Every structure is written in C-alpha cells, then in structure tokens.
Amino acid sequence: MTARFDAIGMVTADMAATLAFYRLLGLDIPADADGQPHVEAALPGGLRLMWDGEEAIKSFAPDFEPPTGEGRIxxxxxxxxxxxxxxxxxxxxxxxxxxxxxxxxxxxxxxxxxxxxxxxxxxxxxxxxx
CATH class of the missing domain: 3.10.180.10 (2,3-Dihydroxybiphenyl 1,2-Dioxygenase, domain 1)
Known part of the structure; x- marks a missing residue:
C-alpha cells in the first residue's frame, strides 16, 4: 500500500469570509458553498484545498480548540x-x-x-x- 498526497485541509472560523478571500486569488469555489460546513476546491495537478468550519471539527472532536495567532499554515x-x-x-x-x-x-x-x-x-x- 502506498499513501499519496491528495489534499491540504484548513480550519476556518468564518467560512464565507475565508472563501471570499480565496476566490479573489482565482480559486473556483461555488457561491453557494459559503454556508457549508466542508468545502473543497480542485487545484492544478489534482490536489485539493479543503476548508472545515470550526463547528464541523467539533462535531467529531469535541475538545478541539482553534489555534491562535498567525502562521498556522x-x-x-x-x-x-x-x-x-x-x-x-x-x-x-x-x-x-x-x-x-x-x-x-x-x-x-x-x-x-x-x-x-x-x-x-x-x-x-x-x-x-x-
């Protein structure tokens, strides 16, 4: 079995604000994705950039604490x-x-x-x- 790098996942406090930022950078993200708990955008070369709202993460990891400060990724x-x-x-x-x-x-x-x-x-x- 071989693992293959497939996606980059990020946690966001405000899905709509985050997706608006990445749309300005040219990522193809549907407008109706703003209210979704999980969103993905296809990247060149087959990778995906994924965002999960904090509440979505807490739904399966109730002790999740969002990181603070800059430079998380x-x-x-x-x-x-x-x-x-x-x-x-x-x-x-x-x-x-x-x-x-x-x-x-x-x-x-x-x-x-x-x-x-x-x-x-x-x-x-x-x-x-x-």
Missing part, C-alpha cells in the same frame, strides 16, 4: 509576473485583507509579497524576476 500562489504580484497584493489589501509584507524583490530572484487570510494564515505571492 503557509500557502504560496505563483503570479504571472512581478507586476502581477504587486497588483494581486494591492487588490487583496484594498479589499481589506491584512498585508504582512509589501511586494519586494527578494534576493533569491523573485518578486515576493505576503498577506494573511481571514484566519491569519500566511499567503505568499511570488513570481520570478526578469
């Missing part, structure tokens, strides 16, 4: 180019999401920025320079 989205990193960062921060690091040219050869989703998770935006 980090996701990275590749942008089409350096200007797209800047535009995506601006779009998200203008929509009210927390910018953690404004776009900059990183020493490793990428245009890089970081925002936080509604649950405080780090979301990196990057594109190769040049």
């Amino acid at each position: 980090g996701l990275a989205f590749r942008c089409d180019g350096p200007a797209d990193v800047d535009a995506t960062y601006a779009m998200l921060t203008e929509a009210g999401y927390k910018g953690a690091m404004a776009p900059w040219d990183a020493e490793w050869g990428q245009r890089y920025a970081q925002v936080h989703d509604p649950d405080g998770n780090s979301v990196d935006l990057f594109a190769p320079l040049g």
Whole structure:
C-alpha cells in the first residue's frame, strides 16, 4: 500500500469570509458553498484545498480548540509576473485583507509579497524576476 498526497485541509472560523478571500486569488469555489460546513476546491495537478468550519471539527472532536495567532499554515500562489504580484497584493489589501509584507524583490530572484487570510494564515505571492 502506498499513501499519496491528495489534499491540504484548513480550519476556518468564518467560512464565507475565508472563501471570499480565496476566490479573489482565482480559486473556483461555488457561491453557494459559503454556508457549508466542508468545502473543497480542485487545484492544478489534482490536489485539493479543503476548508472545515470550526463547528464541523467539533462535531467529531469535541475538545478541539482553534489555534491562535498567525502562521498556522503557509500557502504560496505563483503570479504571472512581478507586476502581477504587486497588483494581486494591492487588490487583496484594498479589499481589506491584512498585508504582512509589501511586494519586494527578494534576493533569491523573485518578486515576493505576503498577506494573511481571514484566519491569519500566511499567503505568499511570488513570481520570478526578469
């Protein structure tokens, strides 16, 4: 038997707010998913990104305590180019999401920025320079 990496799961305090954030990043999530306890989005390459509301987790793990603070999980989205990193960062921060690091040219050869989703998770935006 061989295990195969298939999905990334995240717990959210506010499903609608979280899904709105990831829709802005281009994930195909149906509008009627906002009130669901469990939501999945297909990713390129066959992986899935999944969200569960805190109450859904508590339904089978009654002692569940949501983690606090930032940086519980980090996701990275590749942008089409350096200007797209800047535009995506601006779009998200203008929509009210927390910018953690404004776009900059990183020493490793990428245009890089970081925002936080509604649950405080780090979301990196990057594109190769040049």
